[in-house]
Amino acid sequence: MTENSKKIDESRLALYKDKLVKEKATLLKELEEIGKGNLKVLQSEASGETAYDEHLADSGTYTFERERDLSLENNIRDILAKIEVALEKLDKHTYGVCDRCGNLIDPARLKALPYANLCISCKKEEEKIG
Numbered sequence: 001m002t003e004n005s006k007k008i009d010e011s012r013l014a015l016y017k018d019k020l021v022k023e024k025a026t027l028l029k030e031l032e033e034i035g036k037g038n039l040k041v042l043q044s045e046a047s048g049e050t051a052y053d054e055h056l057a058d059s060g061t062y063t064f065e066r067e068r069d070l071s072l073e074n075n076i077r078d079i080l081a082k083i084e085v086a087l088e089k090l091d092k093h094t095y096g097v098c099d100r101c102g103n104l105i106d107p108a109r110l111k112a113l114p115y116a117n118l119c120i121s122c123k124k125e126e127e128k129i130g
């Protein structure tokens with residue numbers, strides 16, 4: 001293997017991989033819970049909305065929660081797809097490299113968002129366009 005300066009050291013990669021695998025397991029579990037109609041996992045996110053919920057009629061609440069579930073589910077699937085890509089990159093030793101500019105993604109960013117595929121400046125660019 002040739003020496004590549006655009007590389008994160010192995011011990012760090014193992015940490016990211018560990019995080020990704022755990023995150024994936026958590027998300028799969030959440031998807032399962034949503035599928036069962038079990039809203040317990042959503043409580044932390046819903047807690048800020050209790051006052052709002054009180055104003056909704058029972059039938060309306062159901063729709064509201066169902067819609068929230070769906071968007072949460074989409075969100076989870078979206079992240080899962082990103083995790084898959086990140087795990088693939090780990091295997092191919094291209095993990096931590098920005099998809100757009102090819103520079104290394106800031107380790108602090110990877111720590112917070114191990115499945116990030118863009119560096120901060122490219123992410124900002126993308127948000128401006130999107």
Ligand SMILES: [Zn+2]
Pocket residue numbers: 098099100101102103118119120121122123
């Ligand atoms: Zn970039």
